[in-house]
Amino acid sequence: MTQDEKRLGIIVAGSLNKGVEVRLDGCVSVEDMVVGRYVTIKGQKRRFFGMIGDVSLGVTDPRLTLTPPDVSDPFISDVLAGTSTYGQLQVMPYLTIGGDAASLVEGPQPVKTIPSHYATVNLAQDSDIELVFGKEDGERFFIGNPLDMETKLCINLPELVKRSNGIFGKSGTGKTFLTRMLLIGMLQKSKAVNLVFDMHNEYGWQGTSEKGGKVKALKQLFPSKVAVFTLDEESSKQRRVSTDFIVKIGYDEIEAEDISLLRQTLNLTDQAVEAVYSLRRRFGRDWLLRTAELSDSEETKEVLTQLNIHESTFQNLKRGLNTIKRLPFMQPHVEVQAVDKIIGNLSMGINVVLEFGRYKDSTAYILVANLLSRRIYDRYRDRTEKAMAEDSTPPTPLVITIEEAHKFLNPEVAQQTIFGIIAREMRKYNVTLLVIDQRPSGIDEEVMSQLGTKITCLLDNERDRDSVLAGTPGKGELKSVLAKLAARQQALIFGHAVPMPVAFQPREYGSAESYKSLMENATSSEEQAQNDIEELWD
Amino acid sequence: MKEEMQRVGEVTEAATTGFTAQCYQLYELPPLGSLVKTKEGETQIYAVVGNASTAGIEPGRRPIARGRDTENEESLYQDNPQLEKLLKGEFFALVVGHKENSGINHHLPPRPARIHGFVYLCPDEEVKEFSQSFGFLNMLLNTTLPVPRDELIAACLRRMSKVQDDESAFLVAAGKQLAGLLGGDYNQLKAILERIKP
Numbered sequence: 001m002t003q004d005e006k007r008l009g010i011i012v013a014g015s016l017n018k019g020v021e022v023r024l025d026g027c028v029s030v031e032d033m034v035v036g037r038y039v040t041i042k043g044q045k046r047r048f049f050g051m052i053g054d055v056s057l058g059v060t061d062p063r064l065t066l067t068p069p070d071v072s073d074p075f076i077s078d079v080l081a082g083t084s085t086y087g088q089l090q091v092m093p094y095l096t097i098g099g100d101a102a103s104l105v106e107g108p109q110p111v112k113t114i115p116s117h118y119a120t121v122n123l124a125q126d127s128d129i130e131l132v133f134g135k136e137d138g139e140r141f142f143i144g145n146p147l148d149m150e151t152k153l154c155i156n157l158p159e160l161v162k163r164s165n166g167i168f169g170k171s172g173t174g175k176t177f178l179t180r181m182l183l184i185g186m187l188q189k190s191k192a193v194n195l196v197f198d199m200h201n202e203y204g205w206q207g208t209s210e211k212g213g214k215v216k217a218l219k220q221l222f223p224s225k226v227a228v229f230t231l232d233e234e235s236s237k238q239r240r241v242s243t244d245f246i247v248k249i250g251y252d253e254i255e256a257e258d259i260s261l262l263r264q265t266l267n268l269t270d271q272a273v274e275a276v277y278s279l280r281r282r283f284g285r286d287w288l289l290r291t292a293e294l295s296d297s298e299e300t301k302e303v304l305t306q307l308n309i310h311e312s313t314f315q316n317l318k319r320g321l322n323t324i325k326r327l328p329f330m331q332p333h334v335e336v337q338a339v340d341k342i343i344g345n346l347s348m349g350i351n352v353v354l355e356f357g358r359y360k361d362s363t364a365y366i367l368v369a370n371l372l373s374r375r376i377y378d379r380y381r382d383r384t385e386k387a388m389a390e391d392s393t394p395p396t397p398l399v400i401t402i403e404e405a406h407k408f409l410n411p412e413v414a415q416q417t418i419f420g421i422i423a424r425e426m427r428k429y430n431v432t433l434l435v436i437d438q439r440p441s442g443i444d445e446e447v448m449s450q451l452g453t454k455i456t457c458l459l460d461n462e463r464d465r466d467s468v469l470a471g472t473p474g475k476g477e478l479k480s481v482l483a484k485l486a487a488r489q490q491a492l493i494f495g496h497a498v499p500m501p502v503a504f505q506p507r508e509y510g511s512a513e514s515y516k517s518l519m520e521n522a523t524s525s526e527e528q529a530q531n532d533i534e535e536l537w538d
Numbered sequence: 539m540k541e542e543m544q545r546v547g548e549v550t551e552a553a554t555t556g557f558t559a560q561c562y563q564l565y566e567l568p569p570l571g572s573l574v575k576t577k578e579g580e581t582q583i584y585a586v587v588g589n590a591s592t593a594g595i596e597p598g599r600r601p602i603a604r605g606r607d608t609e610n611e612e613s614l615y616q617d618n619p620q621l622e623k624l625l626k627g628e629f630f631a632l633v634v635g636h637k638e639n640s641g642i643n644h645h646l647p648p649r650p651a652r653i654h655g656f657v658y659l660c661p662d663e664e665v666k667e668f669s670q671s672f673g674f675l676n677m678l679l680n681t682t683l684p685v686p687r688d689e690l691i692a693a694c695l696r697r698m699s700k701v702q703d704d705e706s707a708f709l710v711a712a713g714k715q716l717a718g719l720l721g722g723d724y725n726q727l728k729a730i731l732e733r734i735k736p
Contacts, residue, residue: 026714060717061724069728075706075735079713084724 006123008039008089016114019053019092019477022121026082030055036147036481036492036503038124039091043115046098049108049124049132049500053477054090091121092474094500095132108132108499126151132499141185144506147490153504157190160453160497161399164423164433168440168468169457174489174506176202178455179401179436181509183218184518187225187351192397194351194434195342195376197369199360199403204228204353205241215510218353221519227345229338231329231368232357245341247354249368250334251288254324256280258371261408261417265362266320271313278307289332292321327364339375346376346398362407369408373400374418377431384429397430405435406442414444423447441467452496458485474501544659547629549576552650554633555681556585559657561627564592570685571693573665574631576655581638583647584660584668585631586694588683592627601625631657632681632690634674644673662701669698669708672715679719688726691716692733699736706736 008028014020020041024030033055041048059065064084071077093115095108103109108131129151136142140154167182169175180203183194196203205228206214218226219242227244230236236243256276259266263273276287282303283290294300294314304314324330345352354372356365380395387394402408402419414420422433424446435451437443441463449471459465465482469475472494481503482492494501508514546568551558557576561567567590568574575584594601601624608614615621636647660668668674678691695712702708713731720727 060721063724069731073735075710075713076731078710079717079731083714083717084721084727 005125008033008121008123009087011041011115011117011119011121014091014114016093016111019090019474020050020114022089022091023058024082024087024089026086028082028087030057030087033087033089034148035477035484038129038146038149038502039089039121040124040128041091041093041115041119041121043096043119046096046103046115048093048111048115048119049095049097049128050091050093051474051477051481051501051503052089053092053474054480056088056090058086058088060084060086089121090477092477094474097131110499124149129153133502139189141189142507143181143185143493144491144504147503147505153502155185155453155493155497157185157497158192161186161190161192161397161432163452163496164435164450165453165455165495165497166405166435166437166440166448166451166468167455167457168437168459168464169491170438170460170464173457173487174491175436175438175457176200177215177489177509178457178491178506179203179434180215180217181506182434182455183351183401184221186399187218187222190397190399192399192432193346193349194353194399194401195346195373196351196353196401197365197372197403198353198355198401199365201235201239201241201355201357203401204355205236205239213510216515218351221515225349226351226353228353228355229342230355230357231359231364232355235357236355241355243355244345245338247338247341247368248329248331248334249327249338249371251325251330251332252285253334253337253371254288254367255371255374256287257374257416258367259320261366261370261413262320262324262363264412265366266323267316268320269313269316271310272317272320275307275309275313275317278309282307288321288324292318292325294318323363324367327359327367329359329364329368339372339379342372343376343379347395349396362404365404366407369402370418373422376400377418377422377429380431381429394430397432399432399434401434401436403436405437406439409435409443409447411444414447420444420447423450440464443467445470453493453498454495455491455493456482457491458482458487472501543661545656546574546659547627547657549651549653549655549657550628552653552655554646554650556588556630556632557583557651557655557657558628558630561629564622564625564627567592567627567629568659569693569697571690571695571697573634573660573668573694573698574657575660575664576651576657578647578649578651578655581636581647581649583633583651584635584637584642585633586674586678586690588630588632588681588690589685590627590629592625594624595626630683632678632683634677635668642668642670644671644677646677665698665701669702672712675712675715676719688729688733692730695730695734699734709734709736 009022009024011020012023035052037052039050069076093111096111097103097108129146133154134140136152136154139156139158141157142152142154144153146153167175167179186192186194198204203217204219206217219228229245229247230243231247233246259276260273279291280287342352383395408417408419422431448467454468456468465479469478472478478501490505492503547559547561549557550560568587570587572587575582605614633646635644699705699708716730717727
């Protein structure tokens with residue numbers, strides 16, 4: 001135990017479900033306590049790690065509140081502080097570590113009990129944080145500092161990418177910065193490849209910070225590990241992005257399922273969506289082109305009657321299909337399919353960022369993201385199953401990053417989109433999602449519950465907070481932590497990849513030093529690997 | 539005789555919780571709240587002066603006014619030298635602890651003081667030693683005396699604070715102790731705090 005441990009107070013009450021109540025010592029100012037900070041509790045047999053969930057004031061006698069004493073007198077206020085009037089903390093214990101050698105090796109475990117009465121509570125030290133979250137190493141990536149602490153908070157990225165994850169927060173709270181940083185981390189340490197559907201062109205080449213400056217993105221920092229694909233060549237050229245491939249989509253690549261997803265955006269009726277399936281059966285791969293080409297002739301009417309499609313339904317569908325056809329990246333037929341290119345890159349371990357350029361409307365984004373993801377997912381499934389059958393190495397884990405996730409994962413379409421399936425079936429086929437959204441309440445509950453790790457910046461809306469925290473132990477405390485996060489550059493991470501929830505300040509990103517430290521990281525992990533190999537031979 | 543061994547009287551009535559002592563000199567009563575001590579065998583008994591009185595030696599005979607033709611009070615006593623013998627000063631001291639070989643204990647001694655035991659005013663050093671901790675406050679709080687408890691406690695703490703190195707720190711510490719003991723009685727706490735604030 002270190003000497004400079006700061007004692008806060010003692011446990012006076014509590015329960016495992018609701019957390020323990022800490023009475024602050026007289027010398028500790030209640031104003032120094034902030035929700036989200038870490039504390040350690042020294043029980044008789046074990047130590048506990050917890051987080052401050054609430055801060056309150058208490059008095060021993062209600063008369064103190066009815067006829068307040070004269071606190072302008074320093075003597076009176078000194079005497080009363082910590083005795084008759086005192087501060088209280090609500091602490092949620094999350095982890096515990098036993099005192100014996102075996103439990104020290106095992107590391108911190110989730111709590112199943114609470115510390116006994118009058119156990120002392122201390123502010124967590126850097127060493128405690130390190131014990132819980134581990135040190136920065138080949139697998140752990142430094143994402144930021146716990147609030148009011150200097151320690152590096154590290155998360156285990158291979159563990160993170162095993163499940164689908166979410167990054168939430170209202171706009172302007174730093175989601176994009178956080179995502180960019182996490183992508184860099186994954187690129188370096190997770191052994192997974194990323195496919196980013198970059199709706200706002202922020203991850204591939206440079207993005208802008210809130211202050212208006214430009215910040216570097218993945219391709220600039222790791223040119224050999226990142227390929228930038230674009231849907232909008234012109235926009236990329238204007239922004240002087242060096243792109244690796246220009247994505248074009250053939251009409252014949254669009255399947256009936258893709259249209260059913262666009263039902264809302266294209267304003268299609270249920271019958272129109274049904275009609276698509278019939279048309280697909282009749283016309284085969286070229287169904288879209290041939291349907292769009294059907295003119296108002298007797299022949300057409302005959303076809304429609306045969307397929308049992310009403311005239312107005314057909315018109316409704318046709319309008320929708322024309323909207324798709326008008327998208328500049330659509331072509332009747334494409335020689336090199338984007339999917340093959342993407343898969344090719346991904347199998348080589350190269351991360352792919354797909355820029356949408358100027359096509360930021362939902363139709364383009366939903367269509368392309370879905371279409372590509374479904375095919376990629378199919379290939380991954382085949383390869384994984386094959387690998388299982390042949391007992392060979394499965395494909396590299398893939399993380400698909402989607403923005404505006406509620407458009408794909410809202411309760412109405414989550415059952416149909418490929419993203420709903422990926423989120424639910426998850427890691428079986430080595431494909432997981434990184435969901436970025438500002439309205440988590442718009443996302444299907446089932447999908448939310450399947451997200452392994454959630455990182456959330458400030459959320460204003462009560463429903464959003466509820467949906468992010470649904471099912472999390474200590475929800476009440478976390479909710480107050482979440483509500484009190486600063487509007488920028490503070491986030492709360494909880495779930496699968498971290499042993500306990502933690503509010504943190506993401507590491508700096510955007511300055512020359514920050515790039516340097518990120519790059520250093522990359523080299524240092526390589527160096528470490530090299531050292532490890534050398535040690536093996538020694 | 540050195541100041542610190544000032545003898546103030548002799549025990550005339552003793553019980554486990556307190557004793558009454560008579561002063562040798564009229565009007566030389568120890569101040570309210572001061573710490574006094576007397577011996578019982580090997581045990582040193584500490585007590586706090588809780589109530590003092592001056593009256594005639596015979597309970598049935600009350601003093602009468604005599605100064606009608608006298609210029610001042612002093613000459614009245616000079617003109618009536620018998621008064622010094624007919625009046626007596628007495629004080630009641632509340633036992634708050636004792637000292638045995640092991641050191642100072644803030645609880646009642648095994649036996650009460652002896653009659654005719656000499657009573658001394660504790661020297662500063664001893665007061666300081668005795669007031670290292672505040673266990674005695676509880677005994678003062680649980681007593682019934684003609685003097686209000688808050689007055690007695692306040693007087694006692696004020697006197698003790700004078701001999702400390704850090705007077706205000708001592709009073710704050712004592713105040714905190716009282717706040718704990720009087721958790722449910724804010725009014726009494728307030729009364730005491732107002733009387734001891736530096």
